[in-house]
Amino acid sequence: MWLRRTALAAAVVPLALLVFRDAPVRILVPGQAAAKPAAPAAPRPTIVSRSQWHADESLVKERATYTGEVHAVFVHHTGHPNGYDCADVPQMLRAMEEDHVRGEGWDDIGYNFVVDRCGTIYEGRAGGVGRSVRGAHTTGFNAHSVGIAALGDFAPGVPVPKALIEGIAKVGAWKLARGIDPRGTARLVSTNDDSLFQRGQAVHLHVVSGHRDTFETNCPGDALYAQLPVIREEMVRMRAAGR
Template sequence: MKSILVLIVCWNLVQGDDSGCLSQGGTCQEDVLQCSGHYVSGLCTGSATRRCCLHGGTGSSGTGSCHNVQIVSRSAWGATAPKSVSNLHLPVNLVFIHHTETPACHDPASCKSRVQNIQHYHISTNGWADIGYSFLVAEDGAIYEGRGWDRVGAHTEGYNQRGIAFSFIGSYSGSKPPAAALTAVKNMIQCGISLGKVASGYHLYGHRDVNPTSCPGDALYHEIQTWPHYSHTKP
């Protein structure tokens, strides 16, 4: 027992202060070990191979780790708490693409207030428990966390229990969203697969494929038909 105590004390002395990593929600570990997010140097004490594994996303609220996507968490955009929550059975097989049919936004300040307004509209006018979409994407490629990976949304009537939805902030009938936004959603879908949220054999649809709507706009609808997993057969 005594020797174990001595070892623990020595270990702590050697490790010193890892607060740079811990304060970012990461874990200091040997970088040969699996890291669910990505490694950052210079935040952990000890040898150069002892690095900070940053898990990314916002942890408990369900964005998981998507190292190649910039995710704006609910708390970061100032979301109101949902009125009720029900969880999806994961992984989901269906991914739906929408547009918000609002003006677009390109920077954190204007997108934050745009997403707040959409949430307010969905709760106050539509009477929903929360913002309808799983995630929203801005023209600068930033992804705003809606209901996240884990929770049933209110986006695609008849399919909310079986799928998740990405909504492009803007109106994309005449022109498609910028490359940054398109790439961000593609990366998020890949990330969803790696996190076990989306089935690897998922089917991708536009909102209009399953509900009577023009969503996600003609230009965006044509674009997503070139994406892998776009499905011409109804779910």
Template sequence: MRGFLASSVGVSCAAALALPLALPTPAQAGPSAVTSESAVPGSTQSLPLVPLTGERALGSTASGQGLTRQDVRPFSLLGVIWDDPNRELHGRVQVRARAARTGHWSGWQNVETHNHEHAADPDTAEGASRRVHGSTAPLWVGDSDGVEVRVDAQQAAGGERARVPGRSPLPRGLHLELVDPGADPPRAGAQTGGTHWWARARGVRAGMPVHTPAGDVTAGAPAQAQRSAAGAPGATAGSPERAAESAASAANVDLAPLGATEIPALSHRETERAFLAARRSGQRVKPYTGAKPYIGARPRIITRRGWGANERLRERGFVYTKKVKAAFVHHTASGNNYRCSQVPSVIRSIYRYHVVSSGWRDIGYNFLVDKCGNIYEGRAGGVAKPVMGAHTRGFNTNSMGIAVLGSFSDTKPSGAALKAIARLTAWKLGLYGANPRGRTYLKSGGGNLYRKGKNVRLNVISGHRDGFATECPGRLLYGKLGSARKAAARYQGR
């Protein structure tokens, strides 16, 4: 049923980081074949749930399913998936995990049922893929080697479980997914035999083409040649696009070196100067007509290579929309029990859960933020580009998704995380002329709040719940978005 499962690890070439040149038109890249993951660390265990004691005779119509305590291979993150992505799980999912180091079992923890609110838009190639499954939110439990799970159907009126003859009150095909993120990648700059470790893991040798968001570059080529090769699609020597790229490159705003683990921060003046230089050189940057752009300083961003993304997991190619008009803020609902040093492992786990277990083409969010205020590149395609995500069902077009790692229904977000949201939106929205304190219109792709095709007026910085009926991003994070809008506008110089 699920040939998508296997284990793997990650490596990536850094995404092209150009300021937008001629913005690409929407395009859907075809999927690549899923490769065997046996040669690299990281894995996913998929365990079918069974009716609980007392209901076994009901088989798949049982209103309670789960697994009793059992030993499993090491894992750090878990979630529950089911066959039909359009079917909702109405009920309660609870889990316990045994810590690998101490052997102690945790108490019962609730898993957010999620119910397809984080997903690709209906009628898109990603949303209609036959690989997509329904899924709960992922839950980070840390290094564990034992697990127990119970899933109970929602109580019907009168306090009795709903049972419809011949039909299960729970979705069919419930599986518990246990994700091992694998070991952290080697330190930045580690090389073996003259080729970066990420290239060796992909089977890349010097002189072979390496796919990047901007095109193909050559492994082992000089860094400057690689940067020149990774210009805008369709750019040719002597063209305005190439001249603009050169100007931006000189100001260190277009690309990180191939294989870089982070994109360094720029000051407000450096960001603005590079932006204006690129525009004077022929970049078609809209909607600016005056001399002064409202754009925040570029923050430091940890690249996909920095957190160890395995680029062989996701589909090849990238999907872009026309612009970025709005940012949706999310929480991952994966719990707050993580250290900032563990975040690369947390993100690798979420990435694997989104792709291998849920069947998405890549991690759903465009960016992720941890409680220490670090910003991470999410979905591949270029941090400055309008990459289409799978974060807000119905409103993924012309928007970006920022997920704060954690759960914020009852826990306050850190000041560092809120500052990171403001700095990131001030920069990214500024590239596309959006005012963080303003409002904009997005056309609904279909969801549970707005019918497909309806033009909806939203805050430029919105919470997930503004576009879809959900608790996300948690009431305590949602309540801070007004402050984030003001801070982002201030960072833009408004």
């Protein structure tokens, strides 16, 4: 979720809480060869690349780091007003990037992917959509996970578009490692005391969780959080169809 406020055109939106300084985890050293990943259980969805939404790559402060296969999906919201025009999303993403880096002093956008209310999927954090890029989306649990942010607020009673649900499910079904049930649980170890769990504490979380499951926040909004069971089932359907 977003904490501080920034203006986009005439709109004022809250900024998302993203923590970049987790404890070290096992990552690939630049130049180190990675094991060839297993084929995904669902096809890669259409993704609008950073070059297509004109991300300012000169803002990115550090090279991406990589973790192993994805065992968990964390769903977020950005806190934007829900009634935006989908044609304005690239501009909104550029404003988000600039604020995260120049306003907050972070390295890059923290979310791996952003999905708008029309169901369009955007590449978030740099490093390659087909790789396991370590994000900065879920304090203590950024390794072996993917952070997917829904563009909007999703307060209680706000309708959650079907296209948005399907977009989140498409990313999750594709990125989640084979053999992992989206309706199941994953054993994860916290790397940061700022999460709801002490550093080094092993916890069992839903494979598809909301940000609030690991941090003191209302993210991804009550309306979207209530749709997580639907997203899980949609992911199962997509993965079964992709076999």
